[in-house]
Amino acid sequence: QMNICCTTPVTPLSPSMVFSDVIVISTYFLLNLAVGIWSSCRVSRNTLNGYFLAGRDMAWWPIGASLFASSEGSGLFIGLAGTGAAGGIAVTGFEWNVSGDAAVCDARISIHSRIVTMPEYLGRRFGGERIRTYLAVLSLLLSVFTKISTDLYSGALFIQVCLGWNLYLSTVLMLVVTALYTIAGGLAAVIYTDTLQTLVMIIGAIILTITAFNKIGGFGNLEHVYSLAVPSKIIPNSTCHLPRQDAMHLFRDAITGDLPWPGMTLGLTILATWYWCSDQVIVQRSLSAKNMSHVKGASILAAYLKMLPFIFIVLPGMISRALYPDSVGCVDPEECVRVCGAEVGCSNIAFPKLVIELMPSGLRGLMIAVMMAALMSSLTSIFNSSSTLFTIDIWKKHRPRASEKELLLVGRIVTVILMVVSVVWIPILQSANSGQLYVYIQSVTSYLAPPVTAVFTLAVFWKRTNEQGAFWGLMVGLVVGVCRMVLEFAFPLPRCGVEDSAPNVLRSVHYLHFAILLCGLTATVIIVVSLLTPPPTHDQVCKQKHKTIGGGSQPGSEPPRRMRCGQGTGWCISALRRSEEASAPRVPSLRESVFWSRFCCVNALLLVSINIFLYAYFA
DSSP states (O other): OOOOOTTSOOOOSSOOOOHHHHHHHHHHHHHHHHHHHHHHHHSOSSSHHHHHHGGGOBOHHHHHHHHHHHHSOHHHHHHHHHHHHHHOGGGHHHHHOOOHHHHHHHHHHHHHHTOSSHHHHHHHHHOSSHHHHHHHHHHHHHHIIIIIHHHHHHHHHHHHHHHOOOHHHHHHHHHHHHHHHHHHHHHHHHHHHHHHHHHHHHHHHHHHHHHHHHHHTOGGGHHHHHHTOOOSSOOTTOOTTSOOTTTTOSOBOTTTOSSBHHIIIIIHHHHHHHHHHHOHHHHHHHHTBSBHHHHHHHHHHHHHHTTTHIIIIIHHHHHHHHHOTTTTTOOOHHHHHHHHSOSSOOGGGHHHHHHHHHOOTTHHHHHHHHHHHHHHHHHHHHHHHHHHHIIIIIIHHHOTTOOHHHHHHHHHHHHHHHHHHHHHHHHHHHHOOOSSHHHHHHHHHHHHSHHHHHHHHHHHHOTTOOHHHHHHHHHHHHHHHHHHHHHHHHSOOOOTTSOOOSOHHHHHSOHHHHHHHHHHHHHHHHHHHHHHSOOOOHHHHSOOTTBOTTSSBOTTOOOOOOOOOOTTTOOOHHHHTSOOOOOSSOOOBOOOOHHHHHHHHHHHHHHHHHHHHHHHHHO
16 A cells, blocks of 8 residues: 655656746636635625525536536546556546436425535434534544545645655645635635636646647557556566556456446445535535526536546546556556655556646646646635534534624634644655555545435435434444444555455455445444334424524514425425525525526436446446
8 A cells, every 4th residue: 555655755757847837826826816805705704604605696607617626626636547547447437427416406405404514404304413413523534534635645746746845835835825715705715716726627637638649649549558558667476567458448347346337336326425415515515506596507517527537537547657657557666666655556646747748838837736726626615614514513513502703713713723634634644555546535435425325315215214213324334334444454455466464355345345235234224223213203304494504493484384295205395395485594596497497407318318328338
């Protein structure tokens, strides 16, 4: 596994930046700050609704761009390209398994319940506070272990490998600029700057991809040149230096494949449901929309954009290995340590290596700005969403009478604390075992997220689910998932040519297959315990629509009428059709015009059709 030694310097792949590169990067930073300041002035930042939900008045296009930018942080730029270099196009399945309909469904429930976080929704659905608190803490831990840490590591790796800059100086600089408009402007500033960063990322990636394909003679020649990407120094009596024969196929063998097809279909769907339906980064953006049409449009736009990483990140990663097999494809531990400071391989440098070797002055600065944009867009999203989780689900629980001014102050302080934790985490990342970065992200998610997917799905679609069943399902899932995660870290993958000492059961059950088993186990516990304990009350299943993010009913509002819940779903379908009540914070409308509703549905069907075609073509 990856073991970057603090005493082993990583030699830059190229000389320091020239003046034109500095101009491009400086221009990007200034433009980013200008957009952040402008967007901060458009929405009131002195209310919970304005700071955490951008006044619930955002249009579909900045939300969709923000959804994409938030999910395509520097960790995914480095991780996707690195995994593509190591194993081919199969990792693209993680990007294409995006369900816009799931995000829309989740937003409809969230808007109906007038909540700010998904732990808040499940807290109302089941009653009590222990599930809400647990999910808030779990979300914060997942943010640290799979988002902040990986984004910081990958961003720092890119800058260190490309420029040889001091690791702490470059990281602190980006964190300071990021935090300035995140703390000051709230969600509105984050969404609009994400829109700018999406544009920068796409332009830079297009230029790099065209240059890379011209270098190898086009897409038709990629499979051939990749199959020849064998390093000059290999490990005797091993095959780990050979490119995979199934590199151009999405579906791999169910047993021996590095990304087996059952896991890439069922297991990945479980992870995608967790991310797009309950992750705070995604939910918070959907809740900031003007109405349901804008929510749907944003989700569909993000899903279209998620098709691009295959062309602009994964394929360039494969090209990087084909062009530079001795560095990107190295397997000899001494050689790998010399190249990137890691014994198990240097696939994570595939993207920065391509940038430094192929891009001329000026455009090299643009690509560095692209990586900074990816890092900053993901960090701003995580900081804002994490501060929302802590403020609404933890602080407000212990101080229910806290004023808006106090809650806003707490939210900003939490962002600063997350910044400090991020900086402190850097030396830990330098010595952490991570292997392929993207594998690390998805494996940790597979050990912790499936129980949340099971609880959320049953809470929505089975009204008999109660608090006891959900809680004990989460606890059993947590224990089993943590045990697997501890074993994974205790027995990391050995480097090439070294015998694997891990228990056979650890290697025989892929992490995506484990996600399927863990989700099934959690769902079984939830169902059994729910059937053995009293059913939930009617008010828990059919939530009062008059609740707001402030936590109470509005003065003068009528008591909610009892209504029949939709059979087999647990939703109050009739409640979704009721007109909005007047309330102080603006709440997005569930009403849609017929034209835009049909337009979104047509695009959703088109999106699904394109995905099916791509899966079939590259299967």
